[in-house]
Amino acid sequence: MKLARFRAAGRARYGRVEGDLLREVRGSPFRGDLRETGKTYRLSDVVLLPVTVPRQLVGGVGINYYDHAAQGDEMAGKRLSAMGVQPFFTSNVSLTGSGSPIVITREAREVHYEGELVVVIGRKARHVSKEQALDYVLGYTCGNDVSEKGSWERDFSLWRAKGLPTWSPVGPWIVTDIAPGNLDITVRVNGQVHHTFNTRNMVHDVPTIVSFLSQYTTLYPGDLIFTGTSGTTRAMKPEDVAEVEISGIGTLRNPVVAERG
Amino acid sequence: MKLARFRAAGRARYGRVEGDLLREVRGSPFRGDLRETGKTYRLSDVVLLPVTVPRQLVGGVGINYYDHAAQGDEMAGKRLSAMGVQPFFTSNVSLTGSGSPIVITREAREVHYEGELVVVIGRKARHVSKEQALDYVLGYTCGNDVSEKGSWERDFSLWRAKGLPTWSPVGPWIVTDIAPGNLDITVRVNGQVHHTFNTRNMVHDVPTIVSFLSQYTTLYPGDLIFTGTSGTTRAMKPEDVAEVEISGIGTLRNPVVAERG
Numbered sequence: 001m002k003l004a005r006f007r008a009a010g011r012a013r014y015g016r017v018e019g020d021l022l023r024e025v026r027g028s029p030f031r032g033d034l035r036e037t038g039k040t041y042r043l044s045d046v047v048l049l050p051v052t053v054p055r056q057l058v059g060g061v062g063i064n065y066y067d068h069a070a071q072g073d074e075m076a077g078k079r080l081s082a083m084g085v086q087p088f089f090t091s092n093v094s095l096t097g098s099g100s101p102i103v104i105t106r107e108a109r110e111v112h113y114e115g116e117l118v119v120v121i122g123r124k125a126r127h128v129s130k131e132q133a134l135d136y137v138l139g140y141t142c143g144n145d146v147s148e149k150g151s152w153e154r155d156f157s158l159w160r161a162k163g164l165p166t167w168s169p170v171g172p173w174i175v176t177d178i179a180p181g182n183l184d185i186t187v188r189v190n191g192q193v194h195h196t197f198n199t200r201n202m203v204h205d206v207p208t209i210v211s212f213l214s215q216y217t218t219l220y221p222g223d224l225i226f227t228g229t230s231g232t233t234r235a236m237k238p239e240d241v242a243e244v245e246i247s248g249i250g251t252l253r254n255p256v257v258a259e260r261g
Numbered sequence: 262m263k264l265a266r267f268r269a270a271g272r273a274r275y276g277r278v279e280g281d282l283l284r285e286v287r288g289s290p291f292r293g294d295l296r297e298t299g300k301t302y303r304l305s306d307v308v309l310l311p312v313t314v315p316r317q318l319v320g321g322v323g324i325n326y327y328d329h330a331a332q333g334d335e336m337a338g339k340r341l342s343a344m345g346v347q348p349f350f351t352s353n354v355s356l357t358g359s360g361s362p363i364v365i366t367r368e369a370r371e372v373h374y375e376g377e378l379v380v381v382i383g384r385k386a387r388h389v390s391k392e393q394a395l396d397y398v399l400g401y402t403c404g405n406d407v408s409e410k411g412s413w414e415r416d417f418s419l420w421r422a423k424g425l426p427t428w429s430p431v432g433p434w435i436v437t438d439i440a441p442g443n444l445d446i447t448v449r450v451n452g453q454v455h456h457t458f459n460t461r462n463m464v465h466d467v468p469t470i471v472s473f474l475s476q477y478t479t480l481y482p483g484d485l486i487f488t489g490t491s492g493t494t495r496a497m498k499p500e501d502v503a504e505v506e507i508s509g510i511g512t513l514r515n516p517v518v519a520e521r522g
Contacts, residue, residue, distance in 0.1 A: 015491055056352040060419055078417050088418035091317040091350045093479060107476055127522075156339050157349035158324055158418065165479050218354060218426050261388075 002250070003029055003139070004173035005097070006046040011155045015041065020047065021130055029138060029174070031123055032219035050095035051141050051257045052120060052222035059090030059162050060116065060145050060212065064203050064228025071232050085204045085212045086134055087225070090163025094146075095224075098171035101257040104238060105164060107149035111256075113236055115187035115244035117199050118143035119206055120174050125219040133210035136219065139176035140183075142244040142252035144169045145226050147233070170224060178248045180206040187235060188243040197230035206255035263511070264290055264400070265434035267307040276302065278434055283307065290399060290435070291383055291482035311356035312402050312435045313381060313483035319474065320351030320423050321377065321406050325464050325489025332493050346465045346473040348486070351424025355407075356485075359432035362518040363407055365499060366425060370411035370515075374489035374497055376448035376505035378460050379404035380467055381435050386480040394471035394515070397480065400437035401444075403505040403513035405430045406487050408494070430515045431485060439509045441467040449504040450497060458491035 002017035003025075014029060015022030022041040027033040062080045063072040069081035080086050096102070104111050115255045122138030145165035151160040162168075199205075204212070209227060213219060236242055238258040245251040263278035264286075275290060276283030283302040288294040323341045324333040330342035341347050357363070365372050368425055383399030403411040407428035423429075444460045462468075467471070470488060474480060499519040506512040 006324065050301055054355050054371050058420075080417055083417065086417055088420050089350060089352045089424060091478065092353070093317050093481065105477060154344065156344065156347055159319075160477050163350060165475055216366060216421050216425055217352065220354065 001176045002173045003176065005049045005051050006041070007049055008041055008046045012049055020044070028119060033175055048097040048171050048173075050100050050170050052224060054092060054223045055220045056223050057092050057095065057168065058087050058223070059088055059158070059168065060088060060114070060226040061204060061209055061228040062086035062088065065201055065230035066203060067196060068228070068230050068232070076174050081203065085209055087209070087213060090158065090168065093165050094168035096166045096169050096254070098169065098252045098254065100169065100254060101166060102144070102169060102236070102242065102254045103166045103257055103259050105259050108148045110148065110235045112147050112149055112233040113187060113189065113194075113242045114145040114147055114233050115185050115195070116143045116145050116226045117180060117183060117185065117246060118170050118230050119180070119210065119224040119225040119227060121219045121225070122221055124221065125210065125214045128211055128214045130207040130211045133207040136210060137206070139174040140178060140180055140222070140246070140249060141170050141174050142172070142246045142249055144225050144242055144244050144252060144254060145229060155180070158185040168226070169252055172184045172250050172251050175249045183249070184247040185230070189240050190247070195231040201230065202227065214236045262437045263434045264392070264437065266310045266312050267302070267458050268310055269302055269307045273310055278304070281305065304416055308357040308497060309360050309432050309434070310321065311358050311431050313485060315353060315484045316481045317354065317484050318351055318353050318429065319348050319486040320419070320429065321349060321375070321487040322465060322489040323347035323349065324489070325456060326462055326491035327464060329489070329491050329493070342464065348474060349419055351419065351429065354426050355424045355429035357427045357430050357515070359430065359513045359515065360451070361430065361515060362427060363430060363497070363503065363515045364427045364518055364520050366520050369409045369436055371409065371496045373397070373408050373410055373494040374448060374450065374455075374503045375406040376410055376443060376446050376456070377404045377406050377487045377490050378444060378446065378507060379431050380441070380471065380486040380488060382480045382484040382486070383482055385482065386471065386475045389472055389475045390402055392469040393470045394468040397471060399482070400435040400466070401439060401441055401507070401510060402431050402435050403433070403507045403510055404487050405503055405505050405513060405515060406490060429487070429511055432513050433511050436510045444510070445508040446491070447506045451494075451510040463488065
């Protein structure tokens, strides 16, 4: 099932995606009691929202593809790629939906795209094994873990590099019936392919990440986990359009704008 | 005004604290339309909750008292105390109220208390000056920024060191009519004073922190900002009781327990 969260007539709703149509549903995707209301919307008429309202947002897993290690290790000043699963939390205010702008703040210098597979947690998870981990996942979506590169020298945490408002676009929707281990991810800027990679090349796969996190923290229904990017990322500038497409999911598309004022 | 958030009869409520009584209020502390319902509760009969449900939680400001610099700089491997305001975001699932347990997870090694003044944002803040900053603050409460010290060597981010469930106790309530610049903070374990310090010795004061954050991110009503600890902290163990008392506010008190199983 493709499940979109969208705003129509001033309210957030969920809908099942069918071609260009959204079939509105009531109930909770996490309780499994979704039922169609009979109302339909055209995808082109609605505003897509972040796919959930998470309690927590795992902003990424530091260096989860070896071909991103050179860039990532250099910025972190540590060999992250050799340090086990390296998740980090960012602020929930960074979420935005497909179609909404990524706003480059006045103070930001070099702001990169990072195309990633995003895991949507479906059930409360604590101390779950790798073997059980996927039972706690509702589905997957595309994410762009927008990252400011200049601030690494100035800060000890990622607070100013990641997680600023609009810097975590997720969408366009959740796909519930795919496996995460062999998905093609394509990153485009202004229609030009910048990078393609496959999730089978993750250093730590999705079951490992979910199980690892659950040994320390509690994961809740709706929590989102960005799983890391691949390759060497490049800067975006105002008026660019950034796209992250994942096979079997769809395309997350966000225009880039400069903060006003 | 002293404003507590508490659970009674299965629901979260706000109440004005008057001695041992809570006078229940309706409305929003952020809209300024609070009115008493006439209902009262004894403080001893209710469960105190985290003072707000924030959109984002600034888990702390790295090294905001010079006498904590030796310990903090060593762990971070950087001279944080010379790097300007160093905030970091942690996960909202770490919040808990006064009286509730701090749960030491199975995998944690050395878990320290960190007594801190916590700022409660009252109005949406973006690009505010130091001079305006306090107009955006609703009030203050006590916080214990519980921190696992062993994980700094293993991780590049603070995700496993801070922000795990129950590791951000805040309370007992918000005090709205005090100034933040000259408050005594006392940290006790099992009734014994471990450290006392005063907020006038902050490296970056509250107006500076709020203004700085607002240049990069948007602060929302209810957002919480931990402002850093002082001195050399020590480990807590199961069956300890940790207290953070701030003059003019009150005492945040949390028993420490080991995770079961």
